[in-house]
Amino acid sequence: xxxxxxxxxxxxxGMGSGPxxxxxxxxxxxxxxxxxxxxxxxxxxxxxxxxxxTSRYILSMTGNGVAAFDYDNDGAVDxxxxxxxxxxxxxxxxxxxxxxxxxxxxxxxxxxxxxxxxGDYDNDGWxxxxxxxxxxxxxxxxxxxxxxxxxxxAGMPVAGKRFSTGCAFVDYDRDGRxxxxxxxxxxxxxxxxxxPGATKYCTWxxxxxxxxxxxxxxxxxxxxxxxxDGKFRDVTERALRGVEGLHYGLxxxxxxxxxxxxxxxxxxxxxxxxxLLRNNRDGTLTDVAVEAGAAxxxxxxxxxxxxxxxxxxxGDGRMDLVKTNFIDETPSLYRNLGDWFFVDATEETGLxxxxxxxxxxxxxxxxxxxxxxxxxxxxGHIYPELGAxxxxxxxxxxxxxxxxxxxxxxxxxxxxxxxxGDLDGDGVEEIVVTNLGAGPAVYRVEAxxxxxxxxRLEGTRSNRSAIGARVRVTVGGKTMTEEVRSGGSYxxxxxxxxxxxxxxxxxxxRVEIRWPNGExxxxxxxxxxxxxxxxxxxxxxxxxxx
Amino acid sequence: MxxxxxxxxLQAGAxxxxxxxxxxxxxxHAQEARIALEEAVRQxxxxxxxxxxxxxxxxxxxxxxxxxxxxxQAGRLAPGSxxxxxxxxxxxxxxxxTAQGLLDGRREKEAEGVLRAAVKxxxxxAELWRLLGLxxxxxxxxxxxxxAFVQAIDRAPEEETLYAGLETLLPGGPEVERRLAGYAxxxxxxxLGWYLLGLERGDAALFEKAWGLDGRFWPAAxxxxxxxxxGRAVALLERVVELNPEYGPAYYALAQLYAKAGExxxxxxxxxxHHVLTGGR
Numbered sequence: 001x002x003x004x005x006x007x008x009x010x011x012x013x014g015m016g017s018g019p020x021x022x023x024x025x026x027x028x029x030x031x032x033x034x035x036x037x038x039x040x041x042x043x044x045x046x047x048x049x050x051x052x053x054t055s056r057y058i059l060s061m062t063g064n065g066v067a068a069f070d071y072d073n074d075g076a077v078d079x080x081x082x083x084x085x086x087x088x089x090x091x092x093x094x095x096x097x098x099x100x101x102x103x104x105x106x107x108x109x110x111x112x113x114x115x116x117x118x119g120d121y122d123n124d125g126w127x128x129x130x131x132x133x134x135x136x137x138x139x140x141x142x143x144x145x146x147x148x149x150x151x152x153x154a155g156m157p158v159a160g161k162r163f164s165t166g167c168a169f170v171d172y173d174r175d176g177r178x179x180x181x182x183x184x185x186x187x188x189x190x191x192x193x194x195x196p197g198a199t200k201y202c203t204w205x206x207x208x209x210x211x212x213x214x215x216x217x218x219x220x221x222x223x224x225x226x227x228x229d230g231k232f233r234d235v236t237e238r239a240l241r242g243v244e245g246l247h248y249g250l251x252x253x254x255x256x257x258x259x260x261x262x263x264x265x266x267x268x269x270x271x272x273x274x275x276l277l278r279n280n281r282d283g284t285l286t287d288v289a290v291e292a293g294a295a296x297x298x299x300x301x302x303x304x305x306x307x308x309x310x311x312x313x314x315g316d317g318r319m320d321l322v323k324t325n326f327i328d329e330t331p332s333l334y335r336n337l338g339d340w341f342f343v344d345a346t347e348e349t350g351l352x353x354x355x356x357x358x359x360x361x362x363x364x365x366x367x368x369x370x371x372x373x374x375x376x377x378x379x380g381h382i383y384p385e386l387g388a389x390x391x392x393x394x395x396x397x398x399x400x401x402x403x404x405x406x407x408x409x410x411x412x413x414x415x416x417x418x419x420x421g422d423l424d425g426d427g428v429e430e431i432v433v434t435n436l437g438a439g440p441a442v443y444r445v446e447a448x449x450x451x452x453x454x455x456r457l458e459g460t461r462s463n464r465s466a467i468g469a470r471v472r473v474t475v476g477g478k479t480m481t482e483e484v485r486s487g488g489s490y491x492x493x494x495x496x497x498x499x500x501x502x503x504x505x506x507x508x509x510r511v512e513i514r515w516p517n518g519e520x521x522x523x524x525x526x527x528x529x530x531x532x533x534x535x536x537x538x539x540x541x542x543x544x545x546x
Numbered sequence: 547m548x549x550x551x552x553x554x555x556l557q558a559g560a561x562x563x564x565x566x567x568x569x570x571x572x573x574x575h576a577q578e579a580r581i582a583l584e585e586a587v588r589q590x591x592x593x594x595x596x597x598x599x600x601x602x603x604x605x606x607x608x609x610x611x612x613x614x615x616x617x618x619q620a621g622r623l624a625p626g627s628x629x630x631x632x633x634x635x636x637x638x639x640x641x642x643x644t645a646q647g648l649l650d651g652r653r654e655k656e657a658e659g660v661l662r663a664a665v666k667x668x669x670x671x672a673e674l675w676r677l678l679g680l681x682x683x684x685x686x687x688x689x690x691x692x693x694a695f696v697q698a699i700d701r702a703p704e705e706e707t708l709y710a711g712l713e714t715l716l717p718g719g720p721e722v723e724r725r726l727a728g729y730a731x732x733x734x735x736x737x738l739g740w741y742l743l744g745l746e747r748g749d750a751a752l753f754e755k756a757w758g759l760d761g762r763f764w765p766a767a768x769x770x771x772x773x774x775x776x777g778r779a780v781a782l783l784e785r786v787v788e789l790n791p792e793y794g795p796a797y798y799a800l801a802q803l804y805a806k807a808g809e810x811x812x813x814x815x816x817x818x819x820h821h822v823l824t825g826g827r
Contacts, residue, residue: 205686
């Protein structure tokens, strides 16, 4: 009788994860060497704006992404911010100093910018971008360092009310041309949106707050195929299978999760199961997240996921998945066991030790160059009603070899997007973070570093951005695996260059590249201390020594 | 004489409004009923029966505080009246039913409004405090919910189901622990009592005790699976889903254990079952 009553109670409550043991999130501990997050002066002086000045709408809280990429082919990593009023483009003048070149860049003012991703979709050697919006996303072609809106010419929608967020260029059909995947959040109509407190979906812990995401209709991701003549064709209906479920999509990452040479896609979803799109190698992708064990949290609950990264955390050559999540949850780590089978390893790896952050952007940086991937997360609560508590420090997770040590560092902000790139060309990546209600900030992690090297790839037969290329670097008998990707993090774009920690070694013993078209190329030994430029079929074609 | 006639006519008018209002209530037309009954009490403010009826109409139209005021007015007009006392008791139950209906419809904030008024009028009713706890919990106001459940427990400390409301809110602090420990000590055969105390203290031995007392009390087995070696955890969870085949989290926990043990087919089946049952919720 009592068990029945209790069952009834649990069913009624229905919104938690059922009985708890009283334990808080925890896990193993590992001692980390000293590291610190230092803010870097980068002169990002443009006024950044987002939201309508109120906290009435869910649209006011998602913020913006940032792209780190070299738009003018001068070898320095530039920055593009998907601002709420007009995109902001900064040119890197060298040594990590920036000048605002938005005026004359070709980017048009447009409200409610969300995310950004980059890729050379026309293989002309100039990196193009997609900016996602509430409304209709915009495809910009890079024409020698100046951008032109080609959305209409490309056959993509130029009007609407889609709330698009993360995106990524990916050559899903291996035809050498970059296609586009775009995540959509809630089906939202600004003119009909409820006011704070209007329904049960517009309160949080007794506070009247903006409505959503629950209560809004869900949406689905979109897939656009690059037809090769400057046109993109919407192939969502035909190509995306099993995505009929309910999703609030945010961050997008592309990766070859099963190592078959065909790029797959993961979409982090808020308050709904995540989406893992397996590439069927026939022009279609199927959502296998539930079966693969990458849809839910460790207790089988829906997570409030925002950012995502594909990263080989355990050095087994398979891309694992890391996600940032809402407060009272912890970040998630799904360990890839191969053959489309993941297992939640959040707790046993120590990634479940901090449930106090609302996580957004996510970067992978081996900051001590020990050959293991560390993690940086941008945090910030969603409700301005919390006042100062909306601002949260960044989370840093040092990879101690299967177990992470964590620290919260940096000035607390309501952060959102995050992108990684070596802005000053010294061989150490900087971390660019966007903030609601404030300008962006640039950081680097200070730590005792081992040796490292960087690789910047250029496709010839494959797509020019080399998105989908897989690099294996062997040192001391251990192999590190990384990929060139578009998208990732939260609605952001990391620089395409890949960096590898060599520890005390002075060189990598072997560098092997599997290009997006499937061909492999071995480079042999490469000395530490340089960023190498690799051209498909031609090997090393240049290097910059640090 | 004229004055008496006029008064009679006025009284008759109120009666008519009362009849009309009661009919509307029976037909489920709450707003219409309220208009009629408000007119009835306006015309005959000294009639307790009118106030009893208007209290019901106010409750049904979401005006819980005003409904309580009408009930109290009836009491003031006829102190000690058996009819009013019966009406008052019935009205307390009606408030609980109304709140429960709102909770079932996931209208937690409205339910809270009714229950706030209800516990003010009926502070000794444990069930109203329990419902208030649920309404607060459903809004994520866990601290306040614990307070309401404690109020309920203090009014009926031997009523086991009141303790169950605390389940997902534990640990709740020293005051909660004191009550749970007291209940468990007074009812040593209660699996629920030891299980809840186990949740409060994070003490696996108490889950073990609860499971030992009642081999059908699956929540204890579910809690215990996290504290034991994988082999036993699988056995416990397999028993949980046997006892409660609809409990999704148990399937997911099983899937995790199967996955880590390399039993992919079993893990896959458990993941699918979890997804079908919960969709993650």
